Amino acid sequence: MPEQVWDAAGEFRVVPPSTKSTRIFLVVFGAMTAIGGLITLTIFPRGTWTVASSRGLGYGLVMLIIGGLAFVFLLLWSANARLLIGRGAVGYRSALRRTRFWSTGEIGRVVDMALDYGRMTQTGQRAIYIFGPDGKRLLALTPRMWNADDLRDFIEATGVQLDRREAPVPIKAARREFPTGFTWGSQHMLTMGCLLTLAVIGAVIAGAVLLVR
Numbered sequence: 001m002p003e004q005v006w007d008a009a010g011e012f013r014v015v016p017p018s019t020k021s022t023r024i025f026l027v028v029f030g031a032m033t034a035i036g037g038l039i040t041l042t043i044f045p046r047g048t049w050t051v052a053s054s055r056g057l058g059y060g061l062v063m064l065i066i067g068g069l070a071f072v073f074l075l076l077w078s079a080n081a082r083l084l085i086g087r088g089a090v091g092y093r094s095a096l097r098r099t100r101f102w103s104t105g106e107i108g109r110v111v112d113m114a115l116d117y118g119r120m121t122q123t124g125q126r127a128i129y130i131f132g133p134d135g136k137r138l139l140a141l142t143p144r145m146w147n148a149d150d151l152r153d154f155i156e157a158t159g160v161q162l163d164r165r166e167a168p169v170p171i172k173a174a175r176r177e178f179p180t181g182f183t184w185g186s187q188h189m190l191t192m193g194c195l196l197t198l199a200v201i202g203a204v205i206a207g208a209v210l211l212v213r
Contacts (some may be wrong), residue, residue: 001124002003002079011086011087011089012079012084012085012089012091013084013085013086013148013153014082014083014084014093015082015083015084015085015146015147015154016078016081016082017077017078017081017145017146018144018146018147019078020143021144021145022074022077022078022147026071026074026075026078028078029067029068029070029071029074030067031067031070032063032067032070032071033063033067033068033071034067035060035063035067036059036061036062036063036064036065036066036067037060037064038060038069039056039057039059039060039063039064040057040060040061040064042060043056045189048185055144057104067165075097076096077094077095080093080094080095080096080097081093081094081095083141083146083151083154084101085101085149085150085153085154085157086157087157088103088104088157088159089101089102089103089104089157090102090107090154090157091160092139100138100139101131101185102138102139102158104158104159104160106132106133106138107130107131107132107133107138107158107159107160108131108132108133108134108135108160109129109130109135109160109178110128110129110130110155110158110160110161110162110163111128111129111131111162111163111164111165112126112127112128112129112143112162112163112164112165113127113129113164113165113168113169113174114126114127114165114168114169115127115168115170115171115174116168116169116170116171117171118170118171120191124144125142125144126143127140127141127142127143128140128141128143128151128155128162129178129181130158131178131181133176134180135178135179135180135181136178136180136181137178137180137181137182141154148161149173169175
């Protein structure tokens, strides 16, 4: 059972993420980091550079950097993120220990849906989106990362009926329904992903060149 405590004022129940789910992802990202580090250490000491070795070093560094960053972030998130369940109000504490609270009057919609980003990208995982009365997104929670009973209590504490969308919702339709709920990057996930990948590859290549010199 997840740890559950009450704050000093006795107003909010503080609930951590599901340890089972976070443990699985920590193992995956930890393994990715370890494999990337092993590839990097195996290839880098060689004196003769070939196209194959340079490519292998690039793969190793990408796995090491991305896996390491994801592992550290998830470690911080699992240690600090919390759902705050109160009477007539809810709250959330982020990985950086920043806490936000919302009363029932500040919450307009609670929608359980998966976003469809189009033919070129994979449909996003299901999430629970909490919007303000003006349609602004206040919070997004991944159900698999929280205990189901705790998540249900959190939704009930918002005072808003859950709107569950069974079929994936196209991102353009979601932006039309919630104009201030999703950014430009949300609609152009493929472009953002390509730009991020190019940035990481560029940084890895630049680092490799500097190290070789």
